[in-house]
Amino acid sequence: GEHQDELGHLVNTLNAMLDNLETAYRELSDSHAAQRRFVSDVSHELKTPLTTIRGNIDLMIRMGEEQPEVRREALLDIASEVKRMSRLVSDMLVLARADAGFTIPLQPVAVDQVLEQVARQARMLSEEVDFHLHLAETCRDVKIMADPDYLRQLLLILLDNAIKYTSPQGWVELAAHCTDGRIDVQISDNGMGIDEGEINHIFERFYRLDKSRPTGGTGLGLAIASWITQQHGAKLTVKSQLHQGSVFTVTFPTVREQLIEEKIQQTEG
Numbered sequence: 370g371e372h373q374d375e376l377g378h379l380v381n382t383l384n385a386m387l388d389n390l391e392t393a394y395r396e397l398s399d400s401h402a403a404q405r406r407f408v409s410d411v412s413h414e415l416k417t418p419l420t421t422i423r424g425n426i427d428l429m430i431r432m433g434e435e436q437p438e439v440r441r442e443a444l445l446d447i448a449s450e451v452k453r454m455s456r457l458v459s460d461m462l463v464l465a466r467a468d469a470g471f472t473i474p475l476q477p478v479a480v481d482q483v484l485e486q487v488a489r490q491a492r493m494l495s496e497e498v499d500f501h502l503h504l505a506e507t508c509r510d511v512k513i514m515a516d517p518d519y520l521r522q523l524l525l526i527l528l529d530n531a532i533k534y535t536s537p538q539g540w541v542e543l544a545a546h547c548t549d550g551r552i553d554v555q556i557s558d559n560g561m562g563i564d565e566g567e568i569n570h571i572f573e574r575f576y577r578l579d580k581s582r583p584t585g586g587t588g589l590g591l592a593i594a595s596w597i598t599q600q601h602g603a604k605l606t607v608k609s610q611l612h613q614g615s616v617f618t619v620t621f622p623t624v625r626e627q628l629i630e631e632k633i634q635q636t637e638g
């Protein structure tokens with residue numbers, strides 16, 4: 370009834386807003402080509418869930434009263450599209466911050482603690498996938514210059530992908546190896562892997578290998594991961610074989626305890 374009409378109106382308004390946004394950006398000069406493409410991609414990505422929401426609202430208006438099951442299904446669909454849209458918006462905000470030249474402030478962070486925290490979160494992402502944490506003894510008490518929140522976000526993007534793109538009976542491993550001056554954090558899976566020809570594209574915004582696969586992903590995860598990596602003075606590399614699995618490695622420079630103490634004293638004194 371009334372609520373459904375209101376919801377329908379809201380969807381139409383959002384659609385019109387996206388159209389205006391697109392037109393406004395199209396009028397910007399060519400030097401803004403990259404941003405223009407981003408806005409038009411974003412707009413497209415937001416319109417797809419809006420169309421699904423619109424369709425489900427129509428369905429509820431037509432049949433919802435007599436068929437509670439139809440109504441329930443439609444509402445579940447709407448809920449999942451809304452979730453997808455809010456994921457998109459928060460991912461876009463991170464990238465907008467990156468584009469605006471925001472730099473992540475860094476502080477000394479104990480890597481082992483972050484890895485253990487992230488591992489606990491990764492275990493909750495899937496009940497089927499076999500998850501392992503392998504933390505080398507040499508990494509005990511090793512510190513890097515980082516932001517704990519962004520560091521967690523980076524590792525969770527890679528872990529979430531590993532879990533998403535492996536088979537339900539597959540395995541995922543988070544491992545850390547430390548040598549003098551550096552730490553390699555590896556996220557491995559024995560999932561579907563990535564074709565050699567596509568590997569250079571996966572870090573691009575909105576790039577997805579198989580768009581028809583409903584993974585709930587935004588296609589922005591690895592673009593965000595690249596930015597966070599770069600902000601940490603780290604390096605992100607990937608090795609993958611189709612149908613065999615993938616290994617994503619983040620290499621951070623480590624900070625010696627003594628240097629950290631000196632830095633803290635400098636800033637305090």
Ligand code: ADP
Nearest residue numbers: 530531534562571577578586587588589590591
């Ligand atoms: P998405 O939201 O689609 O996961 P990402 O930017 O995180 O977007 O990843 C881009 C694409 O790279 C994914 O759509 C997927 O095709 C591919 N990909 C990322 N991680 C893996 C992995 N561990 N195994 C296989 N393919 C992957």
